[in-house]
Amino acid sequence: MVEKRKPIQVAEAVKRVISNDVMPQKEYVSIEESYGRFLAEDLLASHDVPAFDRSPYDGFAIRSEDTNAASSENPVSFTVVGEIGAGYVFNEEVQPFQVVRIMTGAPIPKGCDAVVMLELTKEISEKEILIKRLFKKGDNISYQGEDTKKGTVLVKKGTKINPGVVALLATFGYHEVAVAKQPVIGVIATGSELLNVDEPLAPGKIRNSNAYMILAQIERAGGKAKYFGKLDDDFDACLAETKKALAEVDMLITTGGVSVGDFDYVPAILKELGAEVLFNKVAMRPGSVTTVASLGDKMIYGLSGNPSACYVGFELFVRPMLRRAMYNAYPHLQKVTATLGVDFPKPNPFMRLVRAKVEYQNGTLVASPSGVDKSGIVSSLGGADCLLLLPGGTRGYEKGMTVDVLLLEDQQGSEWPWDNIVASYK
Amino acid sequence: MVEKRKPIQVAEAVKRVISNDVMPQKEYVSIEESYGRFLAEDLLASHDVPAFDRSPYDGFAIRSEDTNAASSENPVSFTVVGEIGAGYVFNEEVQPFQVVRIMTGAPIPKGCDAVVMLELTKEISEKEILIKRLFKKGDNISYQGEDTKKGTVLVKKGTKINPGVVALLATFGYHEVAVAKQPVIGVIATGSELLNVDEPLAPGKIRNSNAYMILAQIERAGGKAKYFGKLDDDFDACLAETKKALAEVDMLITTGGVSVGDFDYVPAILKELGAEVLFNKVAMRPGSVTTVASLGDKMIYGLSGNPSACYVGFELFVRPMLRRAMYNAYPHLQKVTATLGVDFPKPNPFMRLVRAKVEYQNGTLVASPSGVDKSGIVSSLGGADCLLLLPGGTRGYEKGMTVDVLLLEDQQGSEWPWDNIVASYK
Structure with a gap:
């Protein structure tokens, strides 16, 4: 009559769930669509950063040895032989006592080995400046590869893509980004007491809140939710819908129908499907009547109809499988x-x-x-x-x-x- | 030649930005689309919770006075006159020494004032049970309104909708949810040194990473990003594109072109547009050359071309305006x-x-x-x-x-x- 269930500890329950394999799948999305997705491959630096020796300031590229005798008392005069905006290249070799006006980010011209910031020079004319102190080789130069060497793993596979990761993807030319395919999680709500959200309240009824809550939890965890609607407590209808849903999803969640009341069909449906029940009672509050089963490579979650229990059941048992299915190595909260x-x-x-x-x-x-x-x-x-x-x-x-x-x-x-x-x- | 700029403190800069008005706008989305949006109205309880006196357990609804004489030595016999599944109502009035089988969540039938959990009864037949102890009026009854009274503000306007808020929206029948319209933020990248993400590296060039990073930052903050592409350092082209973009967005961000180098046009463009420059130098690293201006009811942000400075500039100066435009009262990080x-x-x-x-x-x-x-x-x-x-x-x-x-x-x-x-x- 009243089925006897043996509760297991939370850690053991989670262990039984994650001992099931997941099969993450890769797909490509454009960089504009990559935010919030999970990397399907390590993000590698595809070139040195900087990719060339460049100026970190607006100023003048110089040959440092030309400033050896420079001081306040003895300013040295230089001839300005050109200018380089960011994105341009100065093609000639710079000769003694010549300088090139250089913008932030522009490449150091051949022959030069230091940059003098604008503020530290005195402009005599468009063609002549004075420098009043000594500069050393390498002063104000960002050298090729000093930030990052080509081939460095910058972000690990399975990491959620945040705005900083997007910047890295762009920097290294990943216009198409290999991301984890989002697992599709089906949701079925059961319970004759449930009203649709747009229905007026009626005696004995409550509105179906769990399904919408879980859809949002799936989205927060990074998955793709598929809602199959709300079923009455009818065995045949539930079984048929469960079969239909299973064919279309990677995992399936039902809410309600898991306790031991007379109208709770989930255990019978799992039996009929031939699913392997991992557990049907967990030593926790809320959510003790959570049931998890596996059927082939798919997980079936029978979460409680109680909103809090349903919420907790999702975060403890569904989220880690969802995250693992996106290459994530830290799948638990x-x-x-x-x-x-x-x-x-x-x-x-x-x-x-x-x-x-x-x-x-x-x-x-x-x-x-x-x-x-x-x-x-x-x-x-x-x-x-x-x-x-x-x-x-x-x-x-x-x-x-x-x-x-x-x-x-x-x-x-x-x-x-x-x-x-x-x-x-x- | 080199424009002299007076840096202001960060707090003063943020203050000048947020002293500009925002005009949040409301729109309606279905509850399925509401996750991650911001509430445009307080979320009110549209009815008591529970909406009716109900059973928190599977058991039997009883008239407590009938158990006054019950004890282990003197079990009292009751006639089971019906059963109520969740969602159903028992329409008759329960008479002395009658009980009704009741499921979790089902309404308490008329005449009854307590519930006995299944485990504490002894079933003699389908029609008869024994109860061996006294129960008091109210035992195991969840009374109407005991959780939440109708009219209570459950979540404040301007709150980001998380899965728990979705559950509340569903519970209270908000099938269409009043949410803040997402502000549209335009992004223009400037700089002749910038390559598209799919272009191969070339001498002196770097790939455009800032624009994609900002698109993701806008998305993280809750806004809608609109990318107008990457412009060369050409005054007329920049001015034309800026005008075009301003007509289509609520706020506009440019990256690059804000420092005092010869090829940086943002100050000139702002002047040409007649925008009011709030500041063009902030006493902070990175991002000291951040420029923010207002033009009518629109903000124009001239963020640095340097990725870190650009990132910080967004979070400090754009994010709060974006969040305020979604009714949010805690708009800063x-x-x-x-x-x-x-x-x-x-x-x-x-x-x-x-x-x-x-x-x-x-x-x-x-x-x-x-x-x-x-x-x-x-x-x-x-x-x-x-x-x-x-x-x-x-x-x-x-x-x-x-x-x-x-x-x-x-x-x-x-x-x-x-x-x-x-x-x-x-």
């Missing part, structure tokens, strides 16, 4: 240590993941729940940018205690956050 | 305190903004430069997620000192980060 900003007196038989908000106070992180932690409450989700990790078996937490948190908006990620989680000292 | 991770021995005559990376170490933030800080070096941009703020007039910094940093990827923002910046104690 980044775990950092913070100070608890308020008392949290509830005892935790299981690991508790509390939606919270991080604040920076004098160089330290302080995390406080973003709302009342009652799993039915959606209103605390809006302000959450982290999840407090409160291990099970503790008797509650006090303000000022050290806790671990998982950052939700951070792009750094973590290789494996599930070891050595700070426990309450109570 | 968030400033937080961190510990300097390495020595930074260079003296700072001006405020220095160093591209850096933040790490979390035992609950504290540690910031270290993400590469050699030489303004021509693009390679340090890829790894940067913050800017170190090193005020001018200092003699260098040592590892372990307290510094302020501006977070680049953070979405929280700051109302005004430019007061009380931590100075070196040297």
Whole structure:
């Protein structure tokens, strides 16, 4: 009647999920479309930087030896034999006591070995300047390769492309960028109690919020969401739609239908499909009734119909698979240590993941729940940018205690956050 | 010949920029498209949550008074008169010693005032259960409005829509969401030294990286980028393109052409347009030659051609105007305190903004430069997620000192980060 389920620990659950292979795929997009995507190859410097010896200032390119006798008392006169704008080249060899007017970024002309900044010269005429001090070979020259040597790995494969990475891609001529194909994640909402967002409230009903929330979570994690709509609690309809969806996606998420109530069909559907259930109960709150299964090379996630549980289930179990499918080596949420900003007196038989908000106070992180932690409450989700990790078996937490948190908006990620989680000292 | 410019302090420069009005505009998008946009209105709870008294568990709805005599020794028998799935309503009034099987989320039937969890009942038959203890009125009932009252402001206008906010929008029936129209920011790159990204390197030339970097920065900040291409250093062509671009955008950014070299036309173009120059030199490194002007209700930014200076100029002067144009009340980068991770021995005559990376170490933030800080070096941009703020007039910094940093990827923002910046104690 009531199915008996054995809960497993969070770390074990995540391990079972990521022990499944992913097959990242590469595609090419134009550099204009590359922001926010994940690199499918290491970004290599395709040439030295600078690519040629160049001037870092507006000034005059000189032969340094010509200034050997220069001083305030004995200014030396030079003949201006030309000028080089950035992007141009001076083709002749510069002779003794000749200088070339040079712009920032322009290449050092042949024969010259230093640059004098404009402000340190005295202009006598368009054709003559005075220099009043000694300059050494190499003064104010940016040498070829001094910033970066050709072939250097500048950014690792699997890194999310930020504006700085875009600048590097452009600098090194990557007009077409090899990026990870975005995994397609299907979403099905189940539950006869669900109304569409545009329907008026009715007795006993609530609007379908989980599906839209997950679509946004998929987008935040870097995937491509495909929404298959909202199904009633009808076994045959759910099974048919699940089969249809599986054919079109890389992973599939259902919300609702995972608990042990009479109308919850996910276990039966997984059985009918022949999927291998990795677990169907996790020792955590919220989200204990999360089910994850694999079918061939596809993952099927049965997330709870409860919004908070659904949110947490996505971040813990879907996100790492999604990120791994984009070559990312730090696929989990980044775990950092913070100070608890308020008392949290509830005892935790299981690991508790509390939606919270991080604040920076004098160089330290302080995390406080973003709302009342009652799993039915959606209103605390809006302000959450982290999840407090409160291990099970503790008797509650006090303000000022050290806790671990998982950052939700951070792009750094973590290789494996599930070891050595700070426990309450109570 | 060489134009004399008077540098102003960073805070004063930002103040002059944001003293210009912005005119945010509203538009409606479907909830599926709302992630990442900025709310144009406060998000109000359109009904109580829960919207009706409901069961938080699978169990039986009871009249609590019927359990007054119940105990282990004296289990009380109840008749099961129906069941309610989530989304359904039980229409009759429940009579003494009757119970209704109820699913999580389903409304409490008339006459009942408590719920007994499934595990605490003993099933005798489909029609009869035993209850062995007393329950009180209200036990296991989620009352209408106990989470959120209708009319409550749940999320403020100007907030960036994250997955949790999407869940709230769905819950409260916002199928069409009022969001800020994304300001259109034009980008023009200037400089005869610039190659297109797909062109091979040539003597004296570099590829145009700034334009693509800024397009990504605009996207990260939430705006819509429009690229007008790369122009040679030709006054008439630049002027014509600038006029054309201004007609199509809300703000315009040019990169390059702002220093005092002979081929830098931005000042002349601004004069020709009749724009009011707010400043053309800022006491900071990099980016001292940043120029900002206003023309009617449009801002024109003359950012440096140097990639680092251009990057910083965008984040300091463009981002806040862009965010303000999306109703955002915290338009500047968030400033937080961190510990300097390495020595930074260079003296700072001006405020220095160093591209850096933040790490979390035992609950504290540690910031270290993400590469050699030489303004021509693009390679340090890829790894940067913050800017170190090193005020001018200092003699260098040592590892372990307290510094302020501006977070680049953070979405929280700051109302005004430019007061009380931590100075070196040297």
